[in-house]
Amino acid sequence: MKKDLLGIADLSQEEIYLVLDTAEAMREIAQRPIKKVPTLRGKTVVNLFFEPSTRTRTSFEIAEKRLSADTLNIAVATSSVLKGETLADTAMNIEAMAPDMIVLRHASSGAPHFLSRICRSRVINAGDGMHEHPTQALLDAFTIREHKKRIGGLKVAIVGDLLHSRVLRSNALLLTKLGAEVWACGPRTLVPPGLDRLGVHVSTSVDRAVEGADVVMMLRIQQERMQGAFVPSLREYFQVFGMTVERVARAKPDVIIMHPGPMNRGVEIASDVADGPYSVILEQVANGVAVRMAVLYLLAGGAGMD
């Protein structure tokens, strides 16, 4: 890994474990009376979000503030992008104000890679189109490791909209790197060609994917990205692919249910599953802050994580 965190694809197993171990230490800070350490004092972090986001943006901002960085948020709704400015121009203008890091969320796959080539600042990918969402995969791995004490050898079923999901791609890359058995499951229309090349088992049967799983990860049906007729109706989708208590029963008794959010209750996940005892969905959110603190800390040094 060089100066930026662009995707899980660039990370080695050692780097992934370094992030997870550092996040363990960072998590304790959230329990202190003063939830702040002076580590990134004087560093400026720009959160550049070209897509709506509550969880990820808030999580990054809290992580930055707990490390004492100066943060500023640029949301596309209030920026010059609406006046026709290109990504490169926006980036160069921000760069001219000498920030240390840019956290980028963009609807186009590869946007952070482009930014990384033209910027001196360190770039963190907070989700790029249908490509990667590395900090989400890292916080998912952190949450899994906390519950299962390991990642290698686990069966992880990822169910939902596989086609549009950057969460799937980052998780598949990360979990297979650490030796988990990953099953990806969704309707035929939402399975991208070549998905099996990521080293995952692809199935259109939820029952088969969930059978004996240690972890079930639900993906959101991304209605905003669905211009075509991918599923007949949301109701039918729930009938065939929705995670219900009956389907969860096919997994291991100590299964954990995950969801990167935002959830569509009654579409990909039943409410009694989302709020059930095996659900770790809110833990994922809490762990997100610690994992992002770890990434910010590790990248803030001289040569990043090398």
Next chain:
Amino acid sequence: MPVVMDADRMTRTLTRIAHEILERNRGVEELALVGIRTRGVPIARRLAQAIHEINHHDVPTGALDITLYRDDLMRHAVGPQPVVRKTEIPFSIDDKCILLVDDVLYTGRTIRAALDALIDFGRPKAIQLVVLIDRGHRELPIKADYVGKNLPTSLSQSVQVHLTEVDGRDEVEIEP
């Protein structure tokens, strides 16, 4: 490498410091030990054990990692970030007398960082500093309250504390 403290001597030194701590602090109830990672932590545990052997009182013991408070973190243009380890202080430090424990006192910068870190956990009644070795060359106005051994050194020398818990043996060495 010349050995300046062997296992036997280390045990006697820590027992002596435990006595000094009890002599100086009347209320043993308000004492708490906080070791600085890495080697301050086992020394703090041994002091807790030594105090227990003297008066059967259990002094709460915690571990402090000062990495996030270092003053040299962002100064290096190259090189990876130092590894951050867990801070574990499972008790309130408010109104306690904190015995901050480290293996070697040198420039004082680690202690400065530790003091900043401790203050973020609350407002102790007092903080006292315990070190196994004081090798001099302070760069900050910091002084230890309990010293195992004063060891005059030159700047080019290196003092290595080895502890059974971490290194498999108890020994303090000085490298020329």
